[in-house]
Amino acid sequence: QVEVVQSGGGLVQAGDSLKLSCVVSGGTFTRHTVGWFRQAPGKEREFVAFISWYGGRTYFADSVKGRFTITRVNAENTAYLQMNSLKPEDTAVYYCAATWEILATTRELYNYWGQGTQVTVSS
Numbered sequence: 001q002v003e004v005v006q007s008g009g010g011l012v013q014a015g016d017s018l019k020l021s022c023v024v025s026g027g028t029f030t031r032h033t034v035g036w037f038r039q040a041p042g043k044e045r046e047f048v049a050f051i052s053w054y055g056g057r058t059y060f061a062d063s064v065k066g067r068f069t070i071t072r073v074n075a076e077n078t079a080y081l082q083m084n085s086l087k088p089e090d091t092a093v094y095y096c097a098a099t100w101e102i103l104a105t106t107r108e109l110y111n112y113w114g115q116g117t118q119v120t121v122s123s
Contacts, residue, residue, distance in 0.1 A: 002032075003024070005025070006023075006115060007020070007023075009118050009119045010118075014123050015086065018086065031053050035098075036048040036081045048068065049070045052102050069084075083119070093119075096114040098110065
């Protein structure tokens with residue numbers, strides 16, 4: 001059974017950085033694309049970024065492009081979301097998810113989800 005466990009998050013000020021971690025265990029990590037989504041209060045869960053298992057291709061939502069990066073360390077079964085130049089509008093619960101799809105920007109394509117972690121950015 002695949003399990004997704006997240007860590008990181010917290011309360012920061014605008015302009016600060018945070019790094020989220022996502023460990024995907026119980027499966028073949030090298031065949032999982034890892035994605036990050038976020039959900040602000042009263043809003044739908046939205047795509048943030050993914051890193052593909054195939055060639056390590058990455059893709060970002062326009063709202064975070066240039067500020068967030070996503071990496072993976074296959075030997076550690078871990079993916080990371082580095083968030084720089086954070087803004088108050090980045091405040092949300094962030095979710096990590098895994099899929100066998102090579103490219104996946106919609107939540108319906110993701111099979112396994114983490115527990116979510118709160119990121120709060122104060123102005």
